[in-house]
Amino acid sequence: MIQIDLDLKVKFLRAFGDKTRVQILECIKYEEKTVSQIVDSLDGNQSNISQHLACLRGCGIIEGRQEGKYVYYGLRNQQIKELLGTFDHVLSQIQDDVACCENHIS
Amino acid sequence: MIQIDLDLKVKFLRAFGDKTRVQILECIKYEEKTVSQIVDSLDGNQSNISQHLACLRGCGIIEGRQEGKYVYYGLRNQQIKELLGTFDHVLSQIQDDVACCENHIS
DNA sequence: TTATCATATTAGCTATAACTAATATGTGTG
């Protein structure tokens, strides 16, 4: 039985619940990318993406590495990558349920 | 390579990013409970908990079953239960990283 | 049927997350 700090857990999980951040994660899932590459891929603005990157980094989900004038971002570790895979796997099984119900708070 | 609708995925993941909902999930992780039992456990108010239950239900994470005048809520299936386990497992490995960084958007 | 209890829903308010625009920092290059 693992004991996890509740606030920490919520902070971590909340990071996955945003469209832009999910797109960033998909973008760097297989290889690290520079901020500009991510901005281009998502067709977003630099400031916004940078803030989301800071969020993901702050939650221990990604990490950045400076190389010359670029900063490369990638998934923090293998567990995170597997977690992303698990999301897709679980969702592929229940997505019809998620889609059909509109009866929710948010 | 699994293909998942992005909006659906975000909707699903967002459901896990709230303190009250995480507590509800922990509360019914091992056995289904009535709404009143959940309200008592969390020391929350009935309306609020009910709305969060609707959210979780709408996202395909839990399901409700009426029995007499009570409604019992439980995790929707085994995959969800495993997913909750995976969260704890991943977090137990990286929680120091999550804790140390404050540099994020939310 | 009326009363009671359990749960759901609604409306309005508050709090927080996300976006935009502007500016700052930091790194390499002429």
Place this chain on the structure above:
DNA sequence: CACACATATTAGTTATAGCTAATATGATAA
């Protein structure tokens, strides 16, 4: 050094999620 480019940060605004209080629905039991 000055300049250009990459990224980060900040302040202010907008959008959205969550809360509270009140009310509605739906089930059972007297």
